[in-house]
Amino acid sequence: MKIKNIHPTTCALLIGALFSLHANAQHAPPPQEKGPAAQDAMLHALEVHYPTPYRAMPAAEVKAVLDRVFDYLNAVTPAELINKTSHAPIAKLDKADPDAVLKPGDFRLTSYEWGVTYAGMLAAGAATGDQLYTDYTIKRHQLMADLTRLYLPVVKADTANAQAPIKSFLNPHALDDAGALCMSFLKAKQSGARVDYGQLVGVCAPFVTEKEYRLSDGTIARGGPGADGKPKMRPLQNTLWLDDMFMAVPTIALMGKETGNSKYYDDAARQVLQFSRRMFNPQLGIYMHGYVEGMRDHPELHWARANGWALMAMVEVLEVLPKNHKDYKAVEAQLRAHANGLARYQDKDGLWHQLIDRPDSYLETSASAIYAYALARAVNRGYLDKEMFGPMVNLAWNAVASKVNAKGEVEGICVGTGMAFDPAFYYYRPVSTKAAHGYGPVLLAGAEVIEMNKKFKYGLNDSGLMYQGQQQ
Numbered sequence: 001m002k003i004k005n006i007h008p009t010t011c012a013l014l015i016g017a018l019f020s021l022h023a024n025a026q027h028a029p030p031p032q033e034k035g036p037a038a039q040d041a042m043l044h045a046l047e048v049h050y051p052t053p054y055r056a057m058p059a060a061e062v063k064a065v066l067d068r069v070f071d072y073l074n075a076v077t078p079a080e081l082i083n084k085t086s087h088a089p090i091a092k093l094d095k096a097d098p099d100a101v102l103k104p105g106d107f108r109l110t111s112y113e114w115g116v117t118y119a120g121m122l123a124a125g126a127a128t129g130d131q132l133y134t135d136y137t138i139k140r141h142q143l144m145a146d147l148t149r150l151y152l153p154v155v156k157a158d159t160a161n162a163q164a165p166i167k168s169f170l171n172p173h174a175l176d177d178a179g180a181l182c183m184s185f186l187k188a189k190q191s192g193a194r195v196d197y198g199q200l201v202g203v204c205a206p207f208v209t210e211k212e213y214r215l216s217d218g219t220i221a222r223g224g225p226g227a228d229g230k231p232k233m234r235p236l237q238n239t240l241w242l243d244d245m246f247m248a249v250p251t252i253a254l255m256g257k258e259t260g261n262s263k264y265y266d267d268a269a270r271q272v273l274q275f276s277r278r279m280f281n282p283q284l285g286i287y288m289h290g291y292v293e294g295m296r297d298h299p300e301l302h303w304a305r306a307n308g309w310a311l312m313a314m315v316e317v318l319e320v321l322p323k324n325h326k327d328y329k330a331v332e333a334q335l336r337a338h339a340n341g342l343a344r345y346q347d348k349d350g351l352w353h354q355l356i357d358r359p360d361s362y363l364e365t366s367a368s369a370i371y372a373y374a375l376a377r378a379v380n381r382g383y384l385d386k387e388m389f390g391p392m393v394n395l396a397w398n399a400v401a402s403k404v405n406a407k408g409e410v411e412g413i414c415v416g417t418g419m420a421f422d423p424a425f426y427y428y429r430p431v432s433t434k435a436a437h438g439y440g441p442v443l444l445a446g447a448e449v450i451e452m453n454k455k456f457k458y459g460l461n462d463s464g465l466m467y468q469g470q471q472q
Contacts (some may be wrong), residue, residue, distance in 0.1 A: 285341015
């Protein structure tokens, strides 16, 4: 594993963080009485042995965690082409070769999970000043742009029989094929990346904004007629998956920024509110995972990662939605309601449970990382109070960081999960370091925690971690 020097920006962040923690540390006032102290006088100051470190992690330590993740992912996700039969490397393609495939690694470069990872690499690059993170995304985006230029005409000409290394992207059948990748393209383009994103966005954005199936009121759903003319059952007809708030809505909102067309902003905000009207439980402050149009009763299974996708969707929408938009305040209020609901269920050691409100279900890493990212972003943007959510985010980040092993793998990630209406399905979903869903969220969370702790003062007050104003 390559060891990288600490970036000067990271050193400055570390020094600032340590100074801030020391400068704001406070203790109980000294007793006014004179004479020998009673034996109970200082019991409140006894050392506490927290299983999860009880502190704000300095920026250099956050980056060290992210570096382990980067080194692992960079090694196991090659951005290279090979011949599918001989496995010989292909240095350059001048035309669409049906025998060319992406060199296999631990993870797929064109999955929705990797759309999140590309966004996480961009965020980590911005927060740490380390160009290696940014270059990871740009290199793979450039490869996809090159392959799209060569293979898109071939796939369009014969979608059934054409062979292409990224065919699922070039001929998308579901939001998983296009939504999160499109978000990463638009984020990179709008941050100034020097890749020609025209064809890439031209493939994925229309699928998300125009072609994906919707209910009669325009809500993104799973269903519609299949190739045999019968309704698609995913898993039942006209089903809402909470996951799809993220798979679709950030791309829709970013298209508003990309084009200046307010119809995309209107649609993004409407999706948030219509999903929430059907699936959010205001008494519990959390969302059910699945909803089926026409069902009278919906057993509520509050799956953690799906709640993370919903929370993340809202912070991404608010990032670009004009503040004077008619639905801005409603989306922000929904975000706060969800954040306050999630706050009730954080485990004492920092993570959240697989089924949020069932503490006998296992603690799950990917959802906890998404919450850490989205809550920190909401604090940084002023949607949530730093005093309440800053300590919660740091506890969550410290717990998530403890799940990154020495190799850079993220442990405790629930594997890909469909939708069900019984608890056993969720309780017994396996976990694996090869579940791609946790890597992007860890990168996003670490990056946003660096930004939060750079922005706000924090320290111990009577042994409790407190956030106490802006950094000077």
